[in-house]
Amino acid sequence: MQAPPAPPEGAIAAERRGELLLIGINRPAKLNGFTPAMFRQLAEAYTLLEDDPQLHVGVLHAFGNHFTAGLDLPSIAEMMRRGEKAAPFGQVDPYDLGTPGYRRRTKPLVCAVQGITFTLGIELMLAADIVVAADNCRFSQLEVKRGIMATGGATLRMSQRAGLGNAMLHLLTGDEFGSEEALRLNFVQKVVPAGQELQEAERIAKLIAEQAPLAVVATRLNALKAVEKGPHAAMEEFIATQQRLSNSEDAAEGVRSFVEKRPARFSGR
The missing domain is CATH 3.90.226.10 (2-enoyl-CoA Hydratase; Chain A, domain 1)
Structure with missing residues (x-):
């Protein structure tokens, strides 16, 4: 370049x-x-x-x-x-x-x-x-x-x-x-x-x-927390983070795309 x-x-x-x-x-x-x-x-x-x-x-x-x-x-x-x-x-x-x-x-x-x-x-x-x-x-x-x-x-x-x-x-x-x-x-x-x-x-x-933006960010931050503060600190966030992500529009789209056998179209919401 x-x-x-x-x-x-x-x-x-x-x-x-x-x-x-x-x-x-x-x-x-x-x-x-x-x-x-x-x-x-x-x-x-x-x-x-x-x-x-x-x-x-x-x-x-x-x-x-x-x-x-x-x-x-x-x-x-x-x-x-x-x-x-x-x-x-x-x-x-x-x-x-x-x-x-x-x-x-x-x-x-x-x-x-x-x-x-x-x-x-x-x-x-x-x-x-x-x-x-x-x-x-x-x-x-x-x-x-x-x-x-x-x-x-x-x-x-x-x-x-x-x-x-x-x-x-x-x-x-x-x-x-x-x-x-x-x-x-x-x-x-x-x-x-x-x-x-x-x-x-x-x-x-x-x-x-191409992946769900909210899930990508949450995954990155949780892995980083495990490195910096230890696995137990990262584990403490599992349930709350998964609950938040599961209630997002992207999670609903992930389920729809699975059922309809097509690539997901994520919005970051």
């Missing part, structure tokens, strides 16, 4: 495709290194996905040969020293960490990564729900090589997905690893030939968008 025009500090492109929102990182001349403006626009795109009832699934991707080399440190270092965040308060946090002052995403997000996927890139993909990686990916969580710490979720999610020892191997060395290692560690869910990652991510996103 050809990158749309962008200023030198980069931009985030948001493109509607039916019920999907394609969110594109656009600064290929600088390996898609993130500036404050880009991170602000990324939060705005996530907020658009969350707030627009016509949008059901997001697809995060990048223009050019690489996903992102991470933060553009010269442009963002001063904000880090002051303890400031680039994303405005009140918007959806792309890291989805539940940080006070920021909203959390409820709708699903599929991520496509290729080439260099360093630091911020890994944390953004770990914050997504499903990740498709090109077979040419180069991953590195290399903050320790820069004298700083990963604070976008890697220290939490790497150990959740891969176990503490595997997380420490990559977090404490800042080494570089490839797509097959990322697949082994459950950091990504599929590996495809380079150039096919966005197409496959869109295919998965469209399959999700």
Whole structure:
């Protein structure tokens, strides 16, 4: 996909495709290194996905040969020293960490990564729900090589997905690893030939968008609660959530479509 025009500090492109929102990182001349403006626009795109009832699934991707080399440190270092965040308060946090002052995403997000996927890139993909990686990916969580710490979720999610020892191997060395290692560690869910990652991510996103939106959101949030707060906290919601969903128009349509042996036409109500 050809990158749309962008200023030198980069931009985030948001493109509607039916019920999907394609969110594109656009600064290929600088390996898609993130500036404050880009991170602000990324939060705005996530907020658009969350707030627009016509949008059901997001697809995060990048223009050019690489996903992102991470933060553009010269442009963002001063904000880090002051303890400031680039994303405005009140918007959806792309890291989805539940940080006070920021909203959390409820709708699903599929991520496509290729080439260099360093630091911020890994944390953004770990914050997504499903990740498709090109077979040419180069991953590195290399903050320790820069004298700083990963604070976008890697220290939490790497150990959740891969176990503490595997997380420490990559977090404490800042080494570089490839797509097959990322697949082994459950950091990504599929590996495809380079150039096919966005197409496959869109295919998965469209399959999700065909399902009942209320049920998709409820399922995602319950699974996330089980990871973050434990299985018992998630189980406590089963009856109330199922009762709410069973009384929705989509549940009635699900029954009708089953009886009539046809694809369901869900409305999100």
